Amino acid sequence: MKIVVTGGLGFIGSHTVVELQNENFEVIVIDNLSNSSIEVLDGIEKITGKKPLFEQIDLRDKTAVQDFFKKYADVSGVIHFAASKAVGESVQNPLLYYENNINSLVYILQELNNKPEANFIFSSSCTVYGQAEKMPIAESTSIQPAMSPYGNTKQIGEEIITDVTKVSNLNAILLRYFNPIGAHPSNEIGELPLGVPQNLVPFITQTGVGLRKELAVYGNDYTTSDGTCVRDYIHVVDLAKAHVIAMQRLVNKTNTEKLEIFNLGTGKGSSVLEVIKAFEKASGQKLPYKIVARREGDVTEAYANTDKANNVLGWKTQLGLDEAIASAWKWEQKIRKQ
Numbered sequence: 001m002k003i004v005v006t007g008g009l010g011f012i013g014s015h016t017v018v019e020l021q022n023e024n025f026e027v028i029v030i031d032n033l034s035n036s037s038i039e040v041l042d043g044i045e046k047i048t049g050k051k052p053l054f055e056q057i058d059l060r061d062k063t064a065v066q067d068f069f070k071k072y073a074d075v076s077g078v079i080h081f082a083a084s085k086a087v088g089e090s091v092q093n094p095l096l097y098y099e100n101n102i103n104s105l106v107y108i109l110q111e112l113n114n115k116p117e118a119n120f121i122f123s124s125s126c127t128v129y130g131q132a133e134k135m136p137i138a139e140s141t142s143i144q145p146a147m148s149p150y151g152n153t154k155q156i157g158e159e160i161i162t163d164v165t166k167v168s169n170l171n172a173i174l175l176r177y178f179n180p181i182g183a184h185p186s187n188e189i190g191e192l193p194l195g196v197p198q199n200l201v202p203f204i205t206q207t208g209v210g211l212r213k214e215l216a217v218y219g220n221d222y223t224t225s226d227g228t229c230v231r232d233y234i235h236v237v238d239l240a241k242a243h244v245i246a247m248q249r250l251v252n253k254t255n256t257e258k259l260e261i262f263n264l265g266t267g268k269g270s271s272v273l274e275v276i277k278a279f280e281k282a283s284g285q286k287l288p289y290k291i292v293a294r295r296e297g298d299v300t301e302a303y304a305n306t307d308k309a310n311n312v313l314g315w316k317t318q319l320g321l322d323e324a325i326a327s328a329w330k331w332e333q334k335i336r337k338q
C-alpha cells in the first residue's frame, strides 16, 4: 500500500516514514528540502533497510502537484507534514506562511478530490486551543483565535479539510500535536533546526554542547508549581507511531466519521525547570540558564487529555520525558561531531 508523506525528510515526517516502513507501507516522500537535508534518506535507510521513493517537489507549484498525482495514481493515503513552522517568522512574513501552508494544502486536496476514495492525515497543533481554561485539554475544547499567522494556518487548514470532507470522498484525521521532542533510538535521524532554535529542547541541547552560551527561561512568574510554563513534551517516536495507527484506521475503514480529531500528547505536563532537570540528569552536566521576561504569546500551561487517542486509536505513549531528553542529547552530540 502506497502512502505519500509530504515533508517526509523533516523532524516528525522522517520518524513517521520509518514507522510506516516498519509496518510495510510503501512510502513516497515529497520534500522541497527548504528545512531538511537529503541525507535524512540515508538515515531512514539505515534504520529500516529501505530507502523510500523521493520526489523533490515544492507543493506551491500546482502543476508539479498535479503531475505527481498523475504519476502515482494508486496512492492509498497522504500524510501532510510539509509546512513552515516558526511562530516568530510567521509574524514577520505572514504571506509566506499563508502561501506555503495553505496553497500546498489546497493543491493536494484538489487532487485527492478527484479520486473515488482518499485518505488524508493533517499535522495540526495544540496551538489551536490557545490558553485553554481546563487542564488537561480534550478535543472538545473550543478553539481560540490564533495568536500568530503560523497558528492561523493550522486553524484554517483544519477548516478547509472539514469543509472538503463534507462534500467529497475525502476521509481525514486531524492530529493535534503537543510538544514533539527527542530523536530515534538508533541515533540515525533527529531534529535539525535551522539557525538559532526557537523551541526549548533544541536550544537546551545546543547550549549543552556549547553552541549557545545559556538558555533564557521565559518567565518564572506564571501560576504554575515553580512559576515556569508547563507543556506536554511527547517523544517523536511515539508521535510517529500514532500516524501509522491513524493511517491504518483510514485505509481499513475503521474510522467512524469522515473527519476525526485526536490530541497527541503524553497527558503529563512538565515545567521548563523540570525539562532543564531532565537534561541535567541525562547529560550529567549543569545547564547554564537565566530567568528573563515572559515571551509574548506563550500560554501558561498546555497538556493533553489523551483519552480519545488512547481509547479510539488504541495508542498510548510508551516513552517519557527522560527518555526523550536523553535521545535528543545523544543526537545533538552526534551532529556536532560531524
Ligand code: WQD
Pocket (backbone or CB within 6 Å): 085, 087, 125, 127, 178, 179, 198, 199, 200, 201, 203, 215, 216, 217, 218, 219, 228, 229, 230, 231, 272, 295, 298
Ligand atoms: C516551550 C516552553 C517557552 C525557548 C511552539 C509553537 C507550537 C508548536 C511547538 C510547532 C515555553 C519556554 C522556550 C527558550 C524558554 N509548533 N522556552 N526558552 O511555545 O509550547 O510551542 O512550538 O511546530 O505551535 O507555538 O514550544 O519549545 O517554543 O517552548 O523558556 O529559549 O519553553 O516559554 O514555555 P511552544 P517551545
